[in-house]
Amino acid sequence: MNRWINPLALTLLAFTANPGFSQTIQRPAPRDVLPGRLVITQPPEATLDGQPARLSPGARIRGTNHLLVLSGSVVGQNLPVVYKKDPLGLVHEAWILTEDEYAEVTKPAPTPSNPEALKQFIDLLALVFLRRP
Numbered sequence: 001m002n003r004w005i006n007p008l009a010l011t012l013l014a015f016t017a018n019p020g021f022s023q024t025i026q027r028p029a030p031r032d033v034l035p036g037r038l039v040i041t042q043p044p045e046a047t048l049d050g051q052p053a054r055l056s057p058g059a060r061i062r063g064t065n066h067l068l069v070l071s072g073s074v075v076g077q078n079l080p081v082v083y084k085k086d087p088l089g090l091v092h093e094a095w096i097l098t099e100d101e102y103a104e105v106t107k108p109a110p111t112p113s114n115p116e117a118l119k120q121f122i123d124l125l126a127l128v129f130l131r132r133p
Helices: 002-017 099-106 115-131
Strands: 034-042 045-048 051-062 078-085 091-096
Touching (some): 078 099
Parallel strands (some): 051 091
Antiparallel strands (some): 034 045, 034 078
């Protein structure tokens, strides 16, 4: 048992002593999402671009720092987001954007019928998520 202590300690030291190790992870931009304005009225009730919506059971809302945000903590706030719905039409995932990111992402007005604008939206979204720490 003692012979495993030194190699294990060196391995742990190598991973914890390297400050750049945690910074090498790049988070990819989410796929199949649409931009919108999300207002949580009373969880799981919400409005999405002024239309009634509902959060799915287990819905995930991620903040600008990529951490989960509880729906109860953002009640009444008008949040610029990109979101994904589940097969039942409930909002399942949402990523909160800053106002500048939202303005940049919504410039091309992405729609499924406009493939060029949709491609431009996906490219801009990738740039937004690559710039984040």
